Amino acid sequence: MDKIDRMRAFALVAKNASFTIAATRMGRSSRLVSKYVADLENALGVQLLNRTTRSVSLTDAGATYLAMCEPLLEGFDELEERIRSDQASLHGVIHISAPTGFGALRLAPSLARFASEHPNVELDLQFSDRRVSIIEEGFDLAIRIGPMRDSSLRVRKLGHMPLVVCASPDYLERVGTPDHPHALLAHECILDGNNTEPTIWRFHINGQIEAVPVSGRFRMNAPAGAAHIAASGVAIARCPAYTVANALDSGDLVELFAENRVSPYVVAALFPQNRHLSTRVRALIDHLVGDATLCLEGSLSVINKRSP
Structure with missing residues (x-):
């Protein structure tokens, strides 16, 4: 029996607190989904779900397993999506936060180039000079300049800003x-x-x-x-x-x-540690990393060094 199917069955049952709903979403019978979960528990040697005639709930071990298996399932789905789809077929919305000045002067032109290459991607760009809460405010990523203080976020350096x-x-x-x-x-x-x-x-x-x-x-x-x-x-x-x-x-x-x-200050893209990056967000970050015009690192000829 496929281990991915077992994990997916368990995750759907756990999130929906229902074998019936999980079975419907998987296109399988409730009996088969129940067997998947039971086989997973037997293989692990631990009970993952508390079952009664009226409810289904996670055990402590089940909660731990769910937290760890969900990213794996998302990664497997992402792998299949990337194999099936060409980069040019990226689609969906990317929610971005950026400092007002940098966003308007440097980031916006780079995003325009990305958008021209991926016409099915929508870019929701919000300018703010305050440090937004990426997770609570629903951003996929934030562009920041300066010290990276939030250790709960993943950081991808885009360059340096003198x-x-x-x-x-x-x-x-x-x-x-x-x-x-x-x-x-x-x-x-x-x-x-x-x-x-x-x-x-x-x-x-x-x-x-x-x-x-x-x-x-x-x-x-x-x-x-x-x-x-x-x-x-x-x-x-x-x-x-x-x-x-x-x-x-x-x-x-x-x-x-x-x-x-x-x-100089570091210019970086920040995104949640525990959130699986979609293909479109990963593609955008790769684009920004490779955009030599985004930062002025290595291009200090634009800075007038004439002595006063």
């Missing part, structure tokens, strides 16, 4: 150009409300990473807003490169301390 300290030429002409990261304490800096230590910026100095205190009247959780404020000439900003690349190229902003950059 952090750039910059100011407008007008600001530097009016206030003066700081000649060393420690000189930032005398300047108006824009504080990032997303960081746990917004008043600390870190730099590579003399072969070590040093924490440099900064201060300022502006505190915000949207890096694109910080970039606009810096370009207006009132403060110095430290922003992910995607928010300032165009302004640096045009000369509206000038990078400071390029030689002191610390390791």
Whole structure:
């Protein structure tokens, strides 16, 4: 007797608390489904279900077995789906969360390319600068930039995003150009409300990473807003490169301390640990990993490194 059929019968009975419903969904008789479950219990040497004339419930061992066999069944179904279906036939909805600025400027064009290759896939993209709860809010994956703090999620790195300290030429002409990261304490800096230590910026100095205190009247959780404020000439900003690349190229902003950059932020796709990835979600993640235009890693020529 096929072990997959035994596992599937047990899982359907357990989830529906009914041999009859499980039999209907499998297209088998209730008697045969009952035999599948009994044979599985005999093979394991443990009782998985409590049975009465009125109810069916899981034993402790049954609950453990169900939690472990469901991903295996999903994986088997996924294997068959992938063998039967060509990648071009991907279909269904993918629910995605992403930071507002990065989502609009970098992610959306990449998703448009993915959508053109897979016309039967629907993309539900939600922009938010707060850390959404992926599982509770029903997202298939979330794109995040920075430290990956949630250990309950799986992480697939997409690339790196450099952090750039910059100011407008007008600001530097009016206030003066700081000649060393420690000189930032005398300047108006824009504080990032997303960081746990917004008043600390870190730099590579003399072969070590040093924490440099900064201060300022502006505190915000949207890096694109910080970039606009810096370009207006009132403060110095430290922003992910995607928010300032165009302004640096045009000369509206000038990078400071390029030689002191610390390791850039990680750009990653996060998804639930215990959720089996569908083919379409896996294909999207693979697409993002392979998209060289998504992050600015290895493409720092777009960052204007001219000395002020």
